[in-house]
Amino acid sequence: MSIINVAFWNLQNLFDAVPSEIAADLEFTPENGWTEAAVAAKIDALVEGVATMFYGRGPDLLGVCEIETAGLLARFTQALNARLGRDDLTFAHAESPDLRGIDCSLIYSSDIFEPAGVPVGHIVFLRFRTRDIFEVSLRVRETGAGLVVFVSHWPSRSRGTLQSQPYRITVASHLARRVDAWLKLPRARVVAAPLADLTTDMDAAWNRNVLVLGDLNDDPFDISVLSELTATNSLDKLEEDLPAPGDDMGARERYLRRTPALYNMSWKPLGIPGEGTMFFSRDTVRTKQVFDQIITSRGLVYGRSGLRIDPLDYTIHAPRLLWTNQALADDAPRHMVRPKRFDPETGRGYSDHFPVTCQIVTVGMA
Numbered sequence: 001m002s003i004i005n006v007a008f009w010n011l012q013n014l015f016d017a018v019p020s021e022i023a024a025d026l027e028f029t030p031e032n033g034w035t036e037a038a039v040a041a042k043i044d045a046l047v048e049g050v051a052t053m054f055y056g057r058g059p060d061l062l063g064v065c066e067i068e069t070a071g072l073l074a075r076f077t078q079a080l081n082a083r084l085g086r087d088d089l090t091f092a093h094a095e096s097p098d099l100r101g102i103d104c105s106l107i108y109s110s111d112i113f114e115p116a117g118v119p120v121g122h123i124v125f126l127r128f129r130t131r132d133i134f135e136v137s138l139r140v141r142e143t144g145a146g147l148v149v150f151v152s153h154w155p156s157r158s159r160g161t162l163q164s165q166p167y168r169i170t171v172a173s174h175l176a177r178r179v180d181a182w183l184k185l186p187r188a189r190v191v192a193a194p195l196a197d198l199t200t201d202m203d204a205a206w207n208r209n210v211l212v213l214g215d216l217n218d219d220p221f222d223i224s225v226l227s228e229l230t231a232t233n234s235l236d237k238l239e240e241d242l243p244a245p246g247d248d249m250g251a252r253e254r255y256l257r258r259t260p261a262l263y264n265m266s267w268k269p270l271g272i273p274g275e276g277t278m279f280f281s282r283d284t285v286r287t288k289q290v291f292d293q294i295i296t297s298r299g300l301v302y303g304r305s306g307l308r309i310d311p312l313d314y315t316i317h318a319p320r321l322l323w324t325n326q327a328l329a330d331d332a333p334r335h336m337v338r339p340k341r342f343d344p345e346t347g348r349g350y351s352d353h354f355p356v357t358c359q360i361v362t363v364g365m366a
Contacts, residue, residue, distance in 0.1 A: 002142060002362045004112060004307075007059040007317065008213035008292060009355035010153070010278075011046055012341060013102065014067045014076070015039070033344045041347035043076055047083045049350045052319045053357060058084040060109040061360075063213035065153035066102045070095065073105050080107070088112075092136045094121035104134040104151040104214070113138040116146055124174045133175050143362050145209065145306025148182050150175060152214035154224070161284060168218050172228035175212070176259075179229075182208050183260040183297060190252055206242050206260065207304035210297035211360075215353065219290050220266045230259050231295045235311075237261035238298045263301050265314035265358060266293035274335030277316055278353045288335055292316075292356045303363040310359070317355045 015028035017036045028034040050058050058080065067073050070093045077091050088111040095103065103121070116139040121132035134151040152175055155167035183205055185198060195202075212231070218224045225231050232238075238261045269275040269290060276288025300309040320326050324340040342349035 002112075004061060004140075004360040004362070005054045005057065005059045005357070006061045006211070006213075006294070006360055007050070007053055007355050007357045008063040008151070008215075008294065009046075009050070010215040010292060010351060010353035011064050011066050012351035012353065014042060014046070014072060015102075016068055016072045035344070038344035038347065039072075042342050042344070043079055045342060045348070045350050046076065047079045049322055049355070050080060051083050052321055053317055053355070056084070058086070058089075059107075059357070060112050061149070062089075062107040063104070063149065063151040064107065065104045065151065065215055067105055068102055073107075077107055092119040092134075094119050094132065094134060102153075104132055104153050106134065106136045106149055106151050108136075108138065112141060113147070114141055115139075122174065122178060124171045133171070133178060135178060140306065140362060143306050145362065147209045147211060147307060147360075150178065150210070150212045150214070152212065152216065154214065154216045154218065156217050157280070157282065160282075165218075165222075165224070168216070168222075168224040169228050172216075172224040176229050179210055179212070179262065179297070180260060182210055184255070184258070187256055190256060195251055195255070202242055202255070204305075207299035207302070208297060209299045209305050209307045210262075211300065211309075212262070212293070212295035215292050217291050219286075220264045220270065220293060225264065225293070225295075229262065229295070231262040231264040231293075233264055233267035235263070235301075238263050238301060260297070262295050262297060263311050264293060264295045265309075265311055266290050266295070266356070268312060268314045269316055272334060274333050274337075275316065276334075277339075277356060279338045288338075290316075292353055294356055294358050300360070306363060307360050308363045309361075313358045315357045317357050322350050322354060 017039050073091050073093050077089050081087055081089050088109045089107055090110045091107045093105045117137035119136045121134050123132055136149045138147045154171050157164050274288055276290050277292040280289050281287040294314055296309050299305045301311050324338045339352055339354045340349045341352040
């Protein structure tokens with residue numbers, strides 16, 4: 001059995017200092033204090049934050065969002081390798097036409113994983129093109145087990161929570177369709193062949209390893225996550241095997257309409273007063289939010305396809321280093337423990353989000 005360390009972190013506006021139209025619009029330019037020195041300080045700070053994960057080993061799989069370019073991602077990954085004393089971290093990236101010019105990406109260990117397909121950034125067209133849903137298919141070198149990772153950053157609440165909610169529901173629906181594409185067989189194949197001949201392949205798809213990492217700008221109980229993505233904290237639907245298919249059109253329709261349930265590990269901290277991954281109080285009575293989430297397929301929960309994840313192994317990684325107020329007592333109320341955003345003037349700070357972590361273990365193939 002091998003352990004794979006997993007993390008997700010919203011890096012908060014990791015732009016380079018190269019002039020661009022988007023950067024100018026958002027004031028990330030040298031004239032506004034976003035200099036090469038600020039970029040270097042920001043990268044150094046983020047690397048130090050990552051180095052506090054997993055007892056200094058760092059993650060083997062790190063989803064990130066709010067990073068501007070592949071060149072900047074390469075620089076960040078190189079700095080991670082140097083700081084962690086590793087040489088195996090590499091990355092997958094696809095430039096997206098997001099209005100704000102920031103992308104989702106995945107850093108992974110080339111010792112543990114190999115690519116199993118071409119990474120794809122899926123763009124959801126709302127009034128404006130929104131941040132991509134980044135899809136990466138990997139294979140564990142040791143066992144051959146597959147893992148599909150989605151890194152996603154959903155539309156913000158800057159227009160107001162209720163006004164922007166339809167945008168997040170739309171992106172959630174698109175992500176759900178991509179998840180369905182991995183966990184179910186294509187309609188054309190289901191219609192063309194006797195279902196009895198597809199049973200083995202249907203079960204294999206239903207139990208694939210799918211992992212969703214992201215800043216969803218909604219809490220786990222919001223409609224976009226709970227209802228549209230069907231990511232819940234209940235095992236009731238997750239534990240259901242596919243029923244033995246009949247061979248009539250009704251059975252085909254039932255299969256095609258069936259919605260795979262996902263398990264959202266991020267419900268765990270919701271019972272702790274004041275706990276969360278970031279501070280947001282613009283138009284809600286909740287001030288700490290659990291926007292940064294880890295969501296898994298049933299295959300990962302039950303170890304059906306060579307990898308297993310403990311559904312309770314979700315941690316908000318909030319070491320004192322990342323706190324806004326480091327003078328707080330260790331047992332300070334959680335609503336007072338807030339992530340320290342980066343200040344380009346002082347070169348101090350990290351991100352306005354805490355990272356989240358979990359672990360995956362390799363198991364025998366079912």
